[in-house]
Structures are given as structure tokens and as C-alpha cells.
Amino acid sequence: MQGAASARISPKSVDSYRKLLPLFKETLSHGIVIAAQSQADAERFLSLGANPERTRVTGNIKYDIELPEDLEEQALELRDNCFPDRPVWIAASTHDNEEAMILDAHRELLAKHPNLLLILVPRHPDRFAAVLGLLRKQEFSVVSRTDDLACTPQTQVFLGDTMGEVMLFYGASDIAFVGGSLVPIGGHNLLEPAALGVPIVTGPHVFNAQDIADNFLRHKACLMVSDSAELVSEVDRLLADTEVARELGGNGLGILNSSRGALRRLLAVIE
Numbered sequence: 001m002q003g004a005a006s007a008r009i010s011p012k013s014v015d016s017y018r019k020l021l022p023l024f025k026e027t028l029s030h031g032i033v034i035a036a037q038s039q040a041d042a043e044r045f046l047s048l049g050a051n052p053e054r055t056r057v058t059g060n061i062k063y064d065i066e067l068p069e070d071l072e073e074q075a076l077e078l079r080d081n082c083f084p085d086r087p088v089w090i091a092a093s094t095h096d097n098e099e100a101m102i103l104d105a106h107r108e109l110l111a112k113h114p115n116l117l118l119i120l121v122p123r124h125p126d127r128f129a130a131v132l133g134l135l136r137k138q139e140f141s142v143v144s145r146t147d148d149l150a151c152t153p154q155t156q157v158f159l160g161d162t163m164g165e166v167m168l169f170y171g172a173s174d175i176a177f178v179g180g181s182l183v184p185i186g187g188h189n190l191l192e193p194a195a196l197g198v199p200i201v202t203g204p205h206v207f208n209a210q211d212i213a214d215n216f217l218r219h220k221a222c223l224m225v226s227d228s229a230e231l232v233s234e235v236d237r238l239l240a241d242t243e244v245a246r247e248l249g250g251n252g253l254g255i256l257n258s259s260r261g262a263l264r265r266l267l268a269v270i271e
Helices: 011-019 021-031 039-047 071-082 098-112 125-137 166-171 207-218 228-240 242-258 262-270
Strands: 002-007 032-036 055-057 088-094 117-122 142-144 157-159 175-178 200-202
Touching (some): 032 039, 032 262, 039 055, 088 098, 098 125, 098 228, 125 142, 125 157, 207 242, 228 242
Parallel strands (some): 002 032, 032 055, 088 175, 117 157, 175 200
């Protein structure tokens, strides 16, 4: 049995695929099972000739994120040991040119919130040294994760220069900015901070997972900013209004929980 798992097709792509329909119409109508992410995706596949009896809506398996049982405990321990009693925001999976914008925002935020700590986590390990150099050049007081030291009251940035700890850092933060979105990279995983109930801010470039971003925006589960100035404004608002921050994080977690089960439904289709 051939199949397409967690399948989606954008409205813009339908016309393009329709031009190629003679090449794959027989496969769509007879031989392939389609497990679509949404009813809208299923209907677009059906409009291209997919067999209704072999087309199912199973959901997006990306929502079936599972957290380690002790993650929240570890995150609390990290916070207590390294930067206790401080407001913390994270900029995770950041890219070249994006860190400079985030640091501009952080400098402005420090003027209003002198005790604020930024956890900065570059996307690619080969850039850890360059980002550390940028922090020092801009004269930020920084402690790196690999230093294995607690932050002092003067520390302004905690550099996440390790692999596999992004979820831990999200769990130790009050507000999450998800990187790759202030620059045209396409954005990274909004579901990771959502799984921890952390309020999310993203830039405008989210085309890598546009459907998830649209869903979050539609249900007021994240905030979208276009530049450093808007980032300052929204992070400042979330720091000042914990009720708004709590609602934003709760909405994200609610979307995630209500969208779970795609993997189970997909396995049922395969069986």
C-alpha cells in the first residue's frame, strides 16, 4: 500500500498540481492512501481526483509532541541554580543577523526591566563562538551554559551553547521568541514552547509551518512582530501583564492538547 502521511497541500499549489494531473491521476484515484492534515487539505486532494474511500483526515503528527517526564522539574532546577528570582525571556533557534536585532531589543528592555535576563540559543552550533563574540563586542555581561556557572545579578545574557537543551531552556523562561522568523529563514517550531505553556512571540517569516502559525494567530496563542521595535513592545507588555502572558501561553497549550492524536489515527489507517 502506498500512502501520504500527514499530507497537506496549499490552496496556491492546487492549480499547479492540476496542470500535472494526467501524470499522477491514476495513482491518486486508485493506488494511494492519503492521510490528510485537515479537512481542507483532504478536500483539495479530492479536487485533484483522490479516491474518497482512501482519503482520511488524521491531523498533523507534529502536534503529538511528548515531553520528558522530568523536564519541568529540570527546568525549575536550572532556573533556581543559575538565575533565580529574575524575569527571563528566551530567543531560541536564532540565525545570523537575527541576534543583532534581538540584542537591540534586549538593550531597550533592560532600560525598563534592569533585572531581565535573556537566554540566547543560536540555531547552529558552529555559530556559538561567533555569537559569543558578538555579545562581548556589544559589551553585554554574559554567562555561557558550558561555563557551568551561575549568573550573577549583573549577568544580562545566558548563552545556550549546548545541543539538545532547547526544551529545557524554554521551560526555564517566562516568554519565548522563536527564531528564524525575523529573518527570511521560515521560522522554527512553535509547538515546543507551546507544550510548556510558555507565551510565544514570533517574527513574520513563518512559511516553514505557515498552517501552525496561522492556527496559533487565529486562536490568540502567539504574537507576531515585524521588527526589533515591535519585539520590544510585545515582550514589555507580556512582562508587565502576567495575566495576558498566562492567557497566551494557555491558549498555545490548549491548541496543542486539542490537536493531539494524529499519530494514533495514522496508525489506525495503516492497520
